[in-house]
Structures are given as C-alpha cells and as structure tokens.
Amino acid sequence: MAVSHGSLPFKEQIDYFHGKVNLPTRSWTDIYTSEHDYAFVVAGAVKRDLLLDLRGAVEKSIANGTTLEQFRKDFDQIVGKHGWQYQGERGWRTNVIWETNLRQSYNAGREAQMADPELRKRRPYGVYRHGDSAHPRPQHLAWNGTTLPLDDAWWVTHSPSCGWGCKCKKFMLSARDVERQGLTIGPAPAIEWEDRVVGKNSPNGPRTVRVPKGIDPGFEYAPGQSRLANSVPQLRARDPLPAQSTTPASATGLLIHQAAGPMPLPRSIPAKRLLPTKVTAPQAVTQFLGEFGATDSAPAVFRDVTGDALVVGREMFTDAKTGAITLAQQVKSHELPLLTDAIKTPDEIWARLEWQPDLGKATLRRRYLMHGRVKGKASNAVAVFDQGDGGWSGATGFVEDSEQYLEPLRQGVLLYRRPE
Structure with a gap:
C-alpha cells in the first residue's frame, strides 16, 4: 500500500536512509538541517537499543511502504519493551517520527534522481507544487507554480519539505512541460530572512537561527544535497x-x-x-x-x-x-x-x-x-x-x-x- 506522502519505495530513497547512522539525542535541535542527511535521530531517544528498534520500524515502513497505523503498532511494542517515557501525545509523536522520516527520505531520493545529468538535459526546470495540507501555509501557497532552473540558488533553501507536516513537492519539467502547463520560468521569489528562536525547552538552552520566512527552522536545506556534495x-x-x-x-x-x-x-x-x-x-x-x-x-x-x-x-x-x-x-x-x-x-x-x-x-x-x-x-x-x-x-x-x-x-x- 502506498504511504501517505504519495510514493512507493524506490532505490534512491532506501539507499539514502540506509546511509544514516543512529545518533542518540535529547532534543530535536541537537542536530540541524543537513546534519539529518547523515544521522537518524528521534528526539529524546538516548538509549542505543531503543534507537535501533525505532530505526528498524521506520526502515520497515520505507522499504515495504507500510502505513502509519502499522508503524504505530510497532511503536507501541518498542515503547513497551524499553519503557520509554517520551514527550507528547502518542498520535502526534508517532506521526512526527513516521511522516518526517518517510517524507524527507523520499525527497532526498528524488533529489538524487534529479541530479542525473541526462535527465536534467531533458527536464532542466523544477516547479514548486503546494501539497494538500489541512492548514495551508500562506507562503507555500504563494510559491505554488514557481518554476525555475533546477540549479537556481532558490532551491537550496526552498526544496520541499519546507516545514513540519509540509506536503509540498518539487517536480522536474521539460521546456515543453512548462509551455503545456502555462507556467513562466522565473524570477525566483524574493527571500525575506527572519530570526527564530529554537530549543526553548532543550537541555542545551535556546538559540537563534536565521531562516527564510515561511520555512520552519531546520528545514531550510535541500534533503540529501550535502551528502551528494560530500x-x-x-x-x-x-x-x-x-x-x-x-x-x-x-x-x-x-x-x-x-x-x-x-x-x-x-x-x-x-x-x-x-x-x-x-x-x-x-x-x-x-x-x-x-x-x-x-x-x-x-x-x-x-x-x-x-x-x-x-x-x-x-x-x-x-x-x-x-x-x-x-x-x-x-x-x-x-x-x-x-x-x-x-x-x-x-x-x-x-x-x-x-x-x-x-x-x-x-x-x-x-x-x-x-x-x-x-x-x-x-x-x-x-x-x-x-x-x-x-x-x-x-x-x-x-x-x-x-x-x-x-x-x-x-x-x-x-x-x-x-x-x-
């Protein structure tokens, strides 16, 4: 069965997730932006055996295309086994762990596919498409239909996902696709930067980060791009x-x-x-x-x-x-x-x-x-x-x-x- 982000598992997505190492963390701010390309984390999961089991449950969903409800059953068994006292309600916490990992691994896999030079010759443009979020973000709606060359610097900070629960996507287009869909290439939307405070409840204390307006802190990067560059x-x-x-x-x-x-x-x-x-x-x-x-x-x-x-x-x-x-x-x-x-x-x-x-x-x-x-x-x-x-x-x-x-x-x- 297809998972909620609308994708069936594919090699680049699975390879991306396999390439991560398990990293115990106390807070979601312990690692930030592109560091997620290399580390699998669950905020508050500091015991390695617990983290290993949580990773296994997520990996099963990615490899087999299983649903959130199936993940929640695995999650309940893992919590019972380790006696983990996690923060937040079960429904919210499981959704954040499952949805974020599946969606970002999917996006990173798609970025790896879009890096293929032969494919880029045929489809050199990218279009931002707003998802079907229940509560749309105004900026994300404003970006819907934005069409730019795939090497435009705007994509460095605005490649989906652009926030918690964000379901926006980036699609490749040929020149013919652009014409057929009635799109216009560029210019890139102006980026308005703002300072945001994160980690207010973190054991390490709060800190200020600078992010583009409309993007949640920690999402101002293109998934998988740092690994590709390295x-x-x-x-x-x-x-x-x-x-x-x-x-x-x-x-x-x-x-x-x-x-x-x-x-x-x-x-x-x-x-x-x-x-x-x-x-x-x-x-x-x-x-x-x-x-x-x-x-x-x-x-x-x-x-x-x-x-x-x-x-x-x-x-x-x-x-x-x-x-x-x-x-x-x-x-x-x-x-x-x-x-x-x-x-x-x-x-x-x-x-x-x-x-x-x-x-x-x-x-x-x-x-x-x-x-x-x-x-x-x-x-x-x-x-x-x-x-x-x-x-x-x-x-x-x-x-x-x-x-x-x-x-x-x-x-x-x-x-x-x-x-x-």
Missing part, C-alpha cells in the same frame, strides 16, 4: 601519474594484470575541442561541470559507460584550505575538455587495487584512458582520469607516442574498451 572526489595531494615527458614507470599496488591487446586507435579530436590558451581555471571548471549537468553550486551524478556512478562537482577542484579553484598538477586549463572526454567517452577503463599507506589498506580505483589526434598538432593528445578512495588525479597533454605513454597505465582488470 561524495564528490577530492583532488589527491600526491599525484601518482607520470609526467608526459617521460616514459611512465609502473605504479605500485596490488595488481592483476590482464592482457588486453593493443589500445583502440587514436580518435580524431576537433581543434575547437580545446579551450583558448588564456582561459582561466575557474572558467574551464565551469564548462567542465556543465558538460556533466553540474554547476558551481550543485553537483550531479554521472554514470559512465559501464554504469558506475561518479559524483561531479566544484569540490573536485576546490582547495580545502583556501577555497580557490585548483587543477591537478598535470592538467592545463585549456586541456580540461580532454579530461571530460576521458570520463564520458573513454578508450578504456581499468580497475585495480592500490595500497595506500595513510589508510593502511588497499583500495579499489578506476582509471579512464583516452588518446587522440588533434588537427594541427604534431603530437597525440592523452588524458587520464584516476579516481577512487582517497580522491582523484588526472593528466592531460600531448606526447610523441600516446600508446607508449599509456601502456604502463593499463593495469588491473579491463572493465571497458571502446569498440572501433
């Missing part, structure tokens, strides 16, 4: 790839070498594929992100030719200390499109185990290889993208013999080879 691979501090001017040496690691025959012949690359030599790193990165459906403020999930997911975002190029845009040591700004091609249309993809002394273990990494001939260039272009636990590294450039340069990098197990 999944973007960071640039590795140590670049293990060889310089293009040298013959690469074998990388260290636990490898299973698989004979794969020669690489596919170099492809033809239009000269205009390269950016102007004077392009700045931020400009090149913005274009790189756009080719994957990401923006400077919103990452996107890209699935490569094997179906493996890679989260692409500005954080790939952000210096952790300064926040400045920085490229891999062996990637030039005007050559960044070559790295894009290595990821999106590689010649080969290899998987291998690499020993990482700082982690004290071997981790699985994927290496994307690409080479081609650029009109007007005497040497062949090469691009290498290497990513996995510990971040990513990359290399672009021109070498006299691209096959000789790439051959020692063909290590591990061949996952994909471009058909010729």
Whole structure:
C-alpha cells in the first residue's frame, strides 16, 4: 500500500536512509538541517537499543511502504519493551517520527534522481507544487507554480519539505512541460530572512537561527544535497601519474594484470575541442561541470559507460584550505575538455587495487584512458582520469607516442574498451 506522502519505495530513497547512522539525542535541535542527511535521530531517544528498534520500524515502513497505523503498532511494542517515557501525545509523536522520516527520505531520493545529468538535459526546470495540507501555509501557497532552473540558488533553501507536516513537492519539467502547463520560468521569489528562536525547552538552552520566512527552522536545506556534495572526489595531494615527458614507470599496488591487446586507435579530436590558451581555471571548471549537468553550486551524478556512478562537482577542484579553484598538477586549463572526454567517452577503463599507506589498506580505483589526434598538432593528445578512495588525479597533454605513454597505465582488470 502506498504511504501517505504519495510514493512507493524506490532505490534512491532506501539507499539514502540506509546511509544514516543512529545518533542518540535529547532534543530535536541537537542536530540541524543537513546534519539529518547523515544521522537518524528521534528526539529524546538516548538509549542505543531503543534507537535501533525505532530505526528498524521506520526502515520497515520505507522499504515495504507500510502505513502509519502499522508503524504505530510497532511503536507501541518498542515503547513497551524499553519503557520509554517520551514527550507528547502518542498520535502526534508517532506521526512526527513516521511522516518526517518517510517524507524527507523520499525527497532526498528524488533529489538524487534529479541530479542525473541526462535527465536534467531533458527536464532542466523544477516547479514548486503546494501539497494538500489541512492548514495551508500562506507562503507555500504563494510559491505554488514557481518554476525555475533546477540549479537556481532558490532551491537550496526552498526544496520541499519546507516545514513540519509540509506536503509540498518539487517536480522536474521539460521546456515543453512548462509551455503545456502555462507556467513562466522565473524570477525566483524574493527571500525575506527572519530570526527564530529554537530549543526553548532543550537541555542545551535556546538559540537563534536565521531562516527564510515561511520555512520552519531546520528545514531550510535541500534533503540529501550535502551528502551528494560530500561524495564528490577530492583532488589527491600526491599525484601518482607520470609526467608526459617521460616514459611512465609502473605504479605500485596490488595488481592483476590482464592482457588486453593493443589500445583502440587514436580518435580524431576537433581543434575547437580545446579551450583558448588564456582561459582561466575557474572558467574551464565551469564548462567542465556543465558538460556533466553540474554547476558551481550543485553537483550531479554521472554514470559512465559501464554504469558506475561518479559524483561531479566544484569540490573536485576546490582547495580545502583556501577555497580557490585548483587543477591537478598535470592538467592545463585549456586541456580540461580532454579530461571530460576521458570520463564520458573513454578508450578504456581499468580497475585495480592500490595500497595506500595513510589508510593502511588497499583500495579499489578506476582509471579512464583516452588518446587522440588533434588537427594541427604534431603530437597525440592523452588524458587520464584516476579516481577512487582517497580522491582523484588526472593528466592531460600531448606526447610523441600516446600508446607508449599509456601502456604502463593499463593495469588491473579491463572493465571497458571502446569498440572501433
């Protein structure tokens, strides 16, 4: 049976909830906004066994699509088992626990789906739709029909749910959908900020938070977005790839070498594929992100030719200390499109185990290889993208013999080879 938020369980919703850890809390203000992307909490549930059982009851509802009444039966058994003295009436408390967890996990799952770049190409807009709340909020009614590009900053704070019991939703639209429904794209409604006091009865005492008018404190974030951003691979501090001017040496690691025959012949690359030599790193990165459906403020999930997911975002190029845009040591700004091609249309993809002394273990990494001939260039272009636990590294450039340069990098197990 479908649950009250109008959804049947789906993989992204279930995966989002599975990714949470149980966190004992005394008050609902102990964690706030995007911290809920990582933690399962029930205010006042401080015993781990109690929290574990409550989580199990919620998870059963998410995975099986069970109803609030079925959850309440499980809730009564758990309360009796642990002797939990919770705050509030049973009906209100069970509804808050069940409805908030199911609705926000649903919204986070939908946000993960909407991050797919191919889907965004077809449906680049989002529309805010008011729900069927018994007591509508005036601001939420005013936002009904608001249509904006999915990467508009307004969605950062106004992606549903926008408050306790809020049933509003965000839907993707194509340009044709916008026209057919008689909608107008933008502008975004003006945001009026206000200070709100929360946690008046919290053991830690009250505090003041700043939220957009019309949004309940703690809901001024897009569910799941922080987890998506934190999944973007960071640039590795140590670049293990060889310089293009040298013959690469074998990388260290636990490898299973698989004979794969020669690489596919170099492809033809239009000269205009390269950016102007004077392009700045931020400009090149913005274009790189756009080719994957990401923006400077919103990452996107890209699935490569094997179906493996890679989260692409500005954080790939952000210096952790300064926040400045920085490229891999062996990637030039005007050559960044070559790295894009290595990821999106590689010649080969290899998987291998690499020993990482700082982690004290071997981790699985994927290496994307690409080479081609650029009109007007005497040497062949090469691009290498290497990513996995510990971040990513990359290399672009021109070498006299691209096959000789790439051959020692063909290590591990061949996952994909471009058909010729």
